Amino acid sequence: MWRFPFLLNEIMSQRTYNQLWADAQSELTQLLAAELPPEPLRPEKDRVVFFQRLAVLYVRYLQVFRDLEVAYDQVVHPQKRVVIRANLDGVIGRLLELKNEMVEKEFSEYHYMDDVLHDLKLTPEDLEIPIPQHFIGEWGKDVRERKEMVSKILQTIKISECPQLDMVKEMSHEDAVKLIQVVERARQGRLRAKLNQESKKYRNQIDRDKHPQVADMEAAAVCIQKVWKSHAQRKRTKIDREQEEILLGMVIDPKYYSTLPSETTARENEIHTRTIQQEHEEDYQKCIVAITNQLRDVEAHDISQTMKDQIRQWFFECRDATGTFPDYPEDEEGGSALIFTEKSPQQLMEEIAAKEEEEANAKPKGKEEKGKRTREEEAGLKMLPSAFLADLVVGNKMYDEKKRLQEWKEEKKEKDLTADRTLGSLCQELVDQGLLKQPHNVKMQDFLGDYSYLGTTLRQNDIEPMPSLSDVRQVLSLYAILPLGSQFVHEKAPLIKAILLAGPAGVGKKMLVHAVCQETGANLFDLSPLNTAGKYPGKSGIAMMLHMVFKVARLLQPSVIWIGDAEKMFYKKVPKEEKDLDPKRLKKDLPKALKLIKGEDRVLIIGTTNDPLSADIKGLCKMYSKIILIPRPDYGSRFILWKQLIEKHGGKLTKDLNLSSLSKISDGYTPGHIVKVIQTVITKRRILQMSKKPLTALEFVEPLAKFDPVFQEEEEALKSWYAKTPLGKKRIKAATGQDEEEASAKPVKGKDTKKKGK
Structure with missing residues (x-):
C-alpha cells in the first residue's frame, strides 16, 4: 500500500511529459510545414528581413529542443524514447544549422533577439541552451570502462605525487627567517592582547569601587524602558517596511529562497x-x-x-x-x-x-553552369540546404506511425604508428608526460553572466554592442557541447574542428574549457606550448606525440585538446626569454593533424589567448575556424557575479551591502578579480562575525583597488584585432554596404594593376 501514492504520482507525471511531447511534436509539424512548403520560397533581397526569419525559426526550434529534452529525460516507455531521441537529435542539428546560417548572413558570432522574444512572449531565460542529461547518462559499457581506466590512472598519479612534493620541498634561509618572524609577531600580539584585557578589567574594578551604585531605581527603569521600546519599535518598523516591499513586488518573499517540499x-x-x-x-x-x-x-x-x-x-x-x-x-x-x-x-x-x-x-558544366548558378544566387538570399530536415520529417512520421529508424556507419581505418601498444599504456604515458589531465569540476551554469538587453537597439543605431557573458555561454554551448555530446549531431552538423577563446586575463576562458569537458564527459588533453616544451624532441618526437594524443582522443571520444596561450604558437617574434622553450614547434604539424579530424571524430581543439595581438593573425585564423571574443563583464553580469559569488563563499546579503554601488565601481574588473577579492574578504573569521556585523560594500573596495582593471584601451585593441579576422572583415564590409563580390573583386583589380606597373 505504501507504493500506491508514489505510483499515482508517477502515472500523473507520465501524462504530463507525454502531453509535453505531443505539444513539441505539434510545434515541430508547424515548423516543418513552414520550412518545406509545397512551392519553394522566393529569394529575399532584404538582409534584415531574411535574418528576422532565421531568428524566429531559431527561437522556435530552441523551444522545441527544450521540451523534447525534458520529455526524453522523463518518459519511461522505451519505444517512445526511441522516437523522441530521433527527433531530439534532428532538432539539435537543425538548430546548429540555423546558427551557422545566421553567422554567415549577419557576419557575427553573437546575435541579439530582443524583438523576437517580445513578439513570441518569451523571456531571456528561454534562450538558454539546455545541456541534455543523456550526454553522460547513456554511455555504453565500453565507454564507461575506458573512462574509469583513465580516472584510475589520473588518481594514481595524483596520489603518488602528493607525498613526493612534501618530501622534496625545501625552504630557503630567507623564507625560514620570515616564517619565524611571523610566528614571533603573532605570539607577541597575543601576549599584548591578553595584557590589555587584564588592564581593562583592573580599571573597571577600580571605577566600580570609586562610584558605588547610588542611582535611583525609577530612573534606571525608565532608561531601560526607553532603550527597549526604541529597539522594539525599530524592529517593528523594519518588519513593516519589508512586508510593504514584498507587497509592492520590490523584494522577493524570503520563503521562496528556501527549497519547497514540492521541489x-x-x-x-x-x-x-x-x-x-x-x-x-x-x-x-x-x-x-x-x-x-x-x-x-x-x-x-x-x-x-x-x-x-x-x-x-x-x-x-x-x-x-x-x-x-x-x-x-x-x-x-x-x-x-x-x-x-x-x-x-x-x-x-x-x-x-x-x-x-x-x-x-549533376556535375557542373563549365563556366556557363557556374555563371548560371551565380546569377541565381545573386537574385536574393536563400536558406542553405539542410542535412537534418529529412531526418526530422522521418522522425515526425515515426511519431504518427511508431516506426523505428536505424542508421549504420562504416569506420575507416588509418595508419597506426602504435599498433603494438594497448590503450592503457598510451594513457599511462600521456598522463606521465602531463598531456592528459583531469578536468576541473565546473559546469557551464557556473559561468555567470546576464543577458544583453540592448543589443538589438544598439545595432539598429549602427553601434556594434559588446557581447555579454550570457551570449558567450550560449555560443559555446552551441559550438562545443551539443556537437560533442551527440555522435549523430556531430556527423551531420556543420563541422567545427577548432575554437579560439580570446579575451583579457581572468574572464573565464580556462573555466569554459573545463566546463565543456564536464558537461560532455570529455577527456582533456593539454598541448599548450609551455606544457609541451622539452617533451618528445625532434621531428619524429613531435609526430609521435601528436599521433598518440589524437589516437587516444579518438578512442576516448568525446575529447577536448586544449592549447593555452595559443598566440605563442604563432608568434610574430619570439621573445628572448622564451626562445629556449621553442613555442612554435607545433606550428606546422598541428594544423596537419587538424585536417585529419572528420565528422565521426568527436574531437575538438580549443585555444585560449590573452594577447592575440602578438601572433600572426593569418596563421591564427587559419588554425581556428571559430574565434569567440570574450569581453569584460557589463553591469548586469557584475551584479550577478557579486551576488552569487558572495553567497557561494558563505556571505549573507543584507541591506547594508549595496550591490549596485559595488557593481558600478568594479567596472573593468574581470570575474577572476571579483573571485579573488571575495576570497580575501570573506574568511572563516568574517563569516562568524557576520551575524553581528553585516557585510558592507566598503570592505571590498580596498582589496579591489589592489588589482589593475581591464582598461578601455585594452578592450578597444581587442576589438580592433577582431575586426581584422575574416568574420570581422565581412562584418565591416556589410556595415559599409559593400557587396561580397565587389569586395573580392577589388584585390584582383589591384593585383593586375600592380603587374602592369611592373
Missing part, C-alpha cells in the same frame, strides 16, 4: 524515473533479442527459402522482359532491397538508369 519531491521523482527508464530499457533489449532468436529458430529456414525463390523469380522476369539477365544490385544501390520492392523489373531497370543519368547531369 524536493519533484527531484526525487525525476531520479526515480531515470531508474525506471533503465529497467524498462534493459527489459526492452532483452525482449528484442529473445524475439529475434525465436524468429530465427522457428521461421528462419522458411523465410530464407522464400526470399531465394523471389530473387530467382525476379531474375527470370527480368530476362523475359529485357532478354538478358540483369546484374545483381550493388550495396550502394540498395542490394536485395530493390528486388523486394513492389515494382516490376522494367521499372527497376528504368530507375537505375535514371539515377545514373541524374548523377551525370
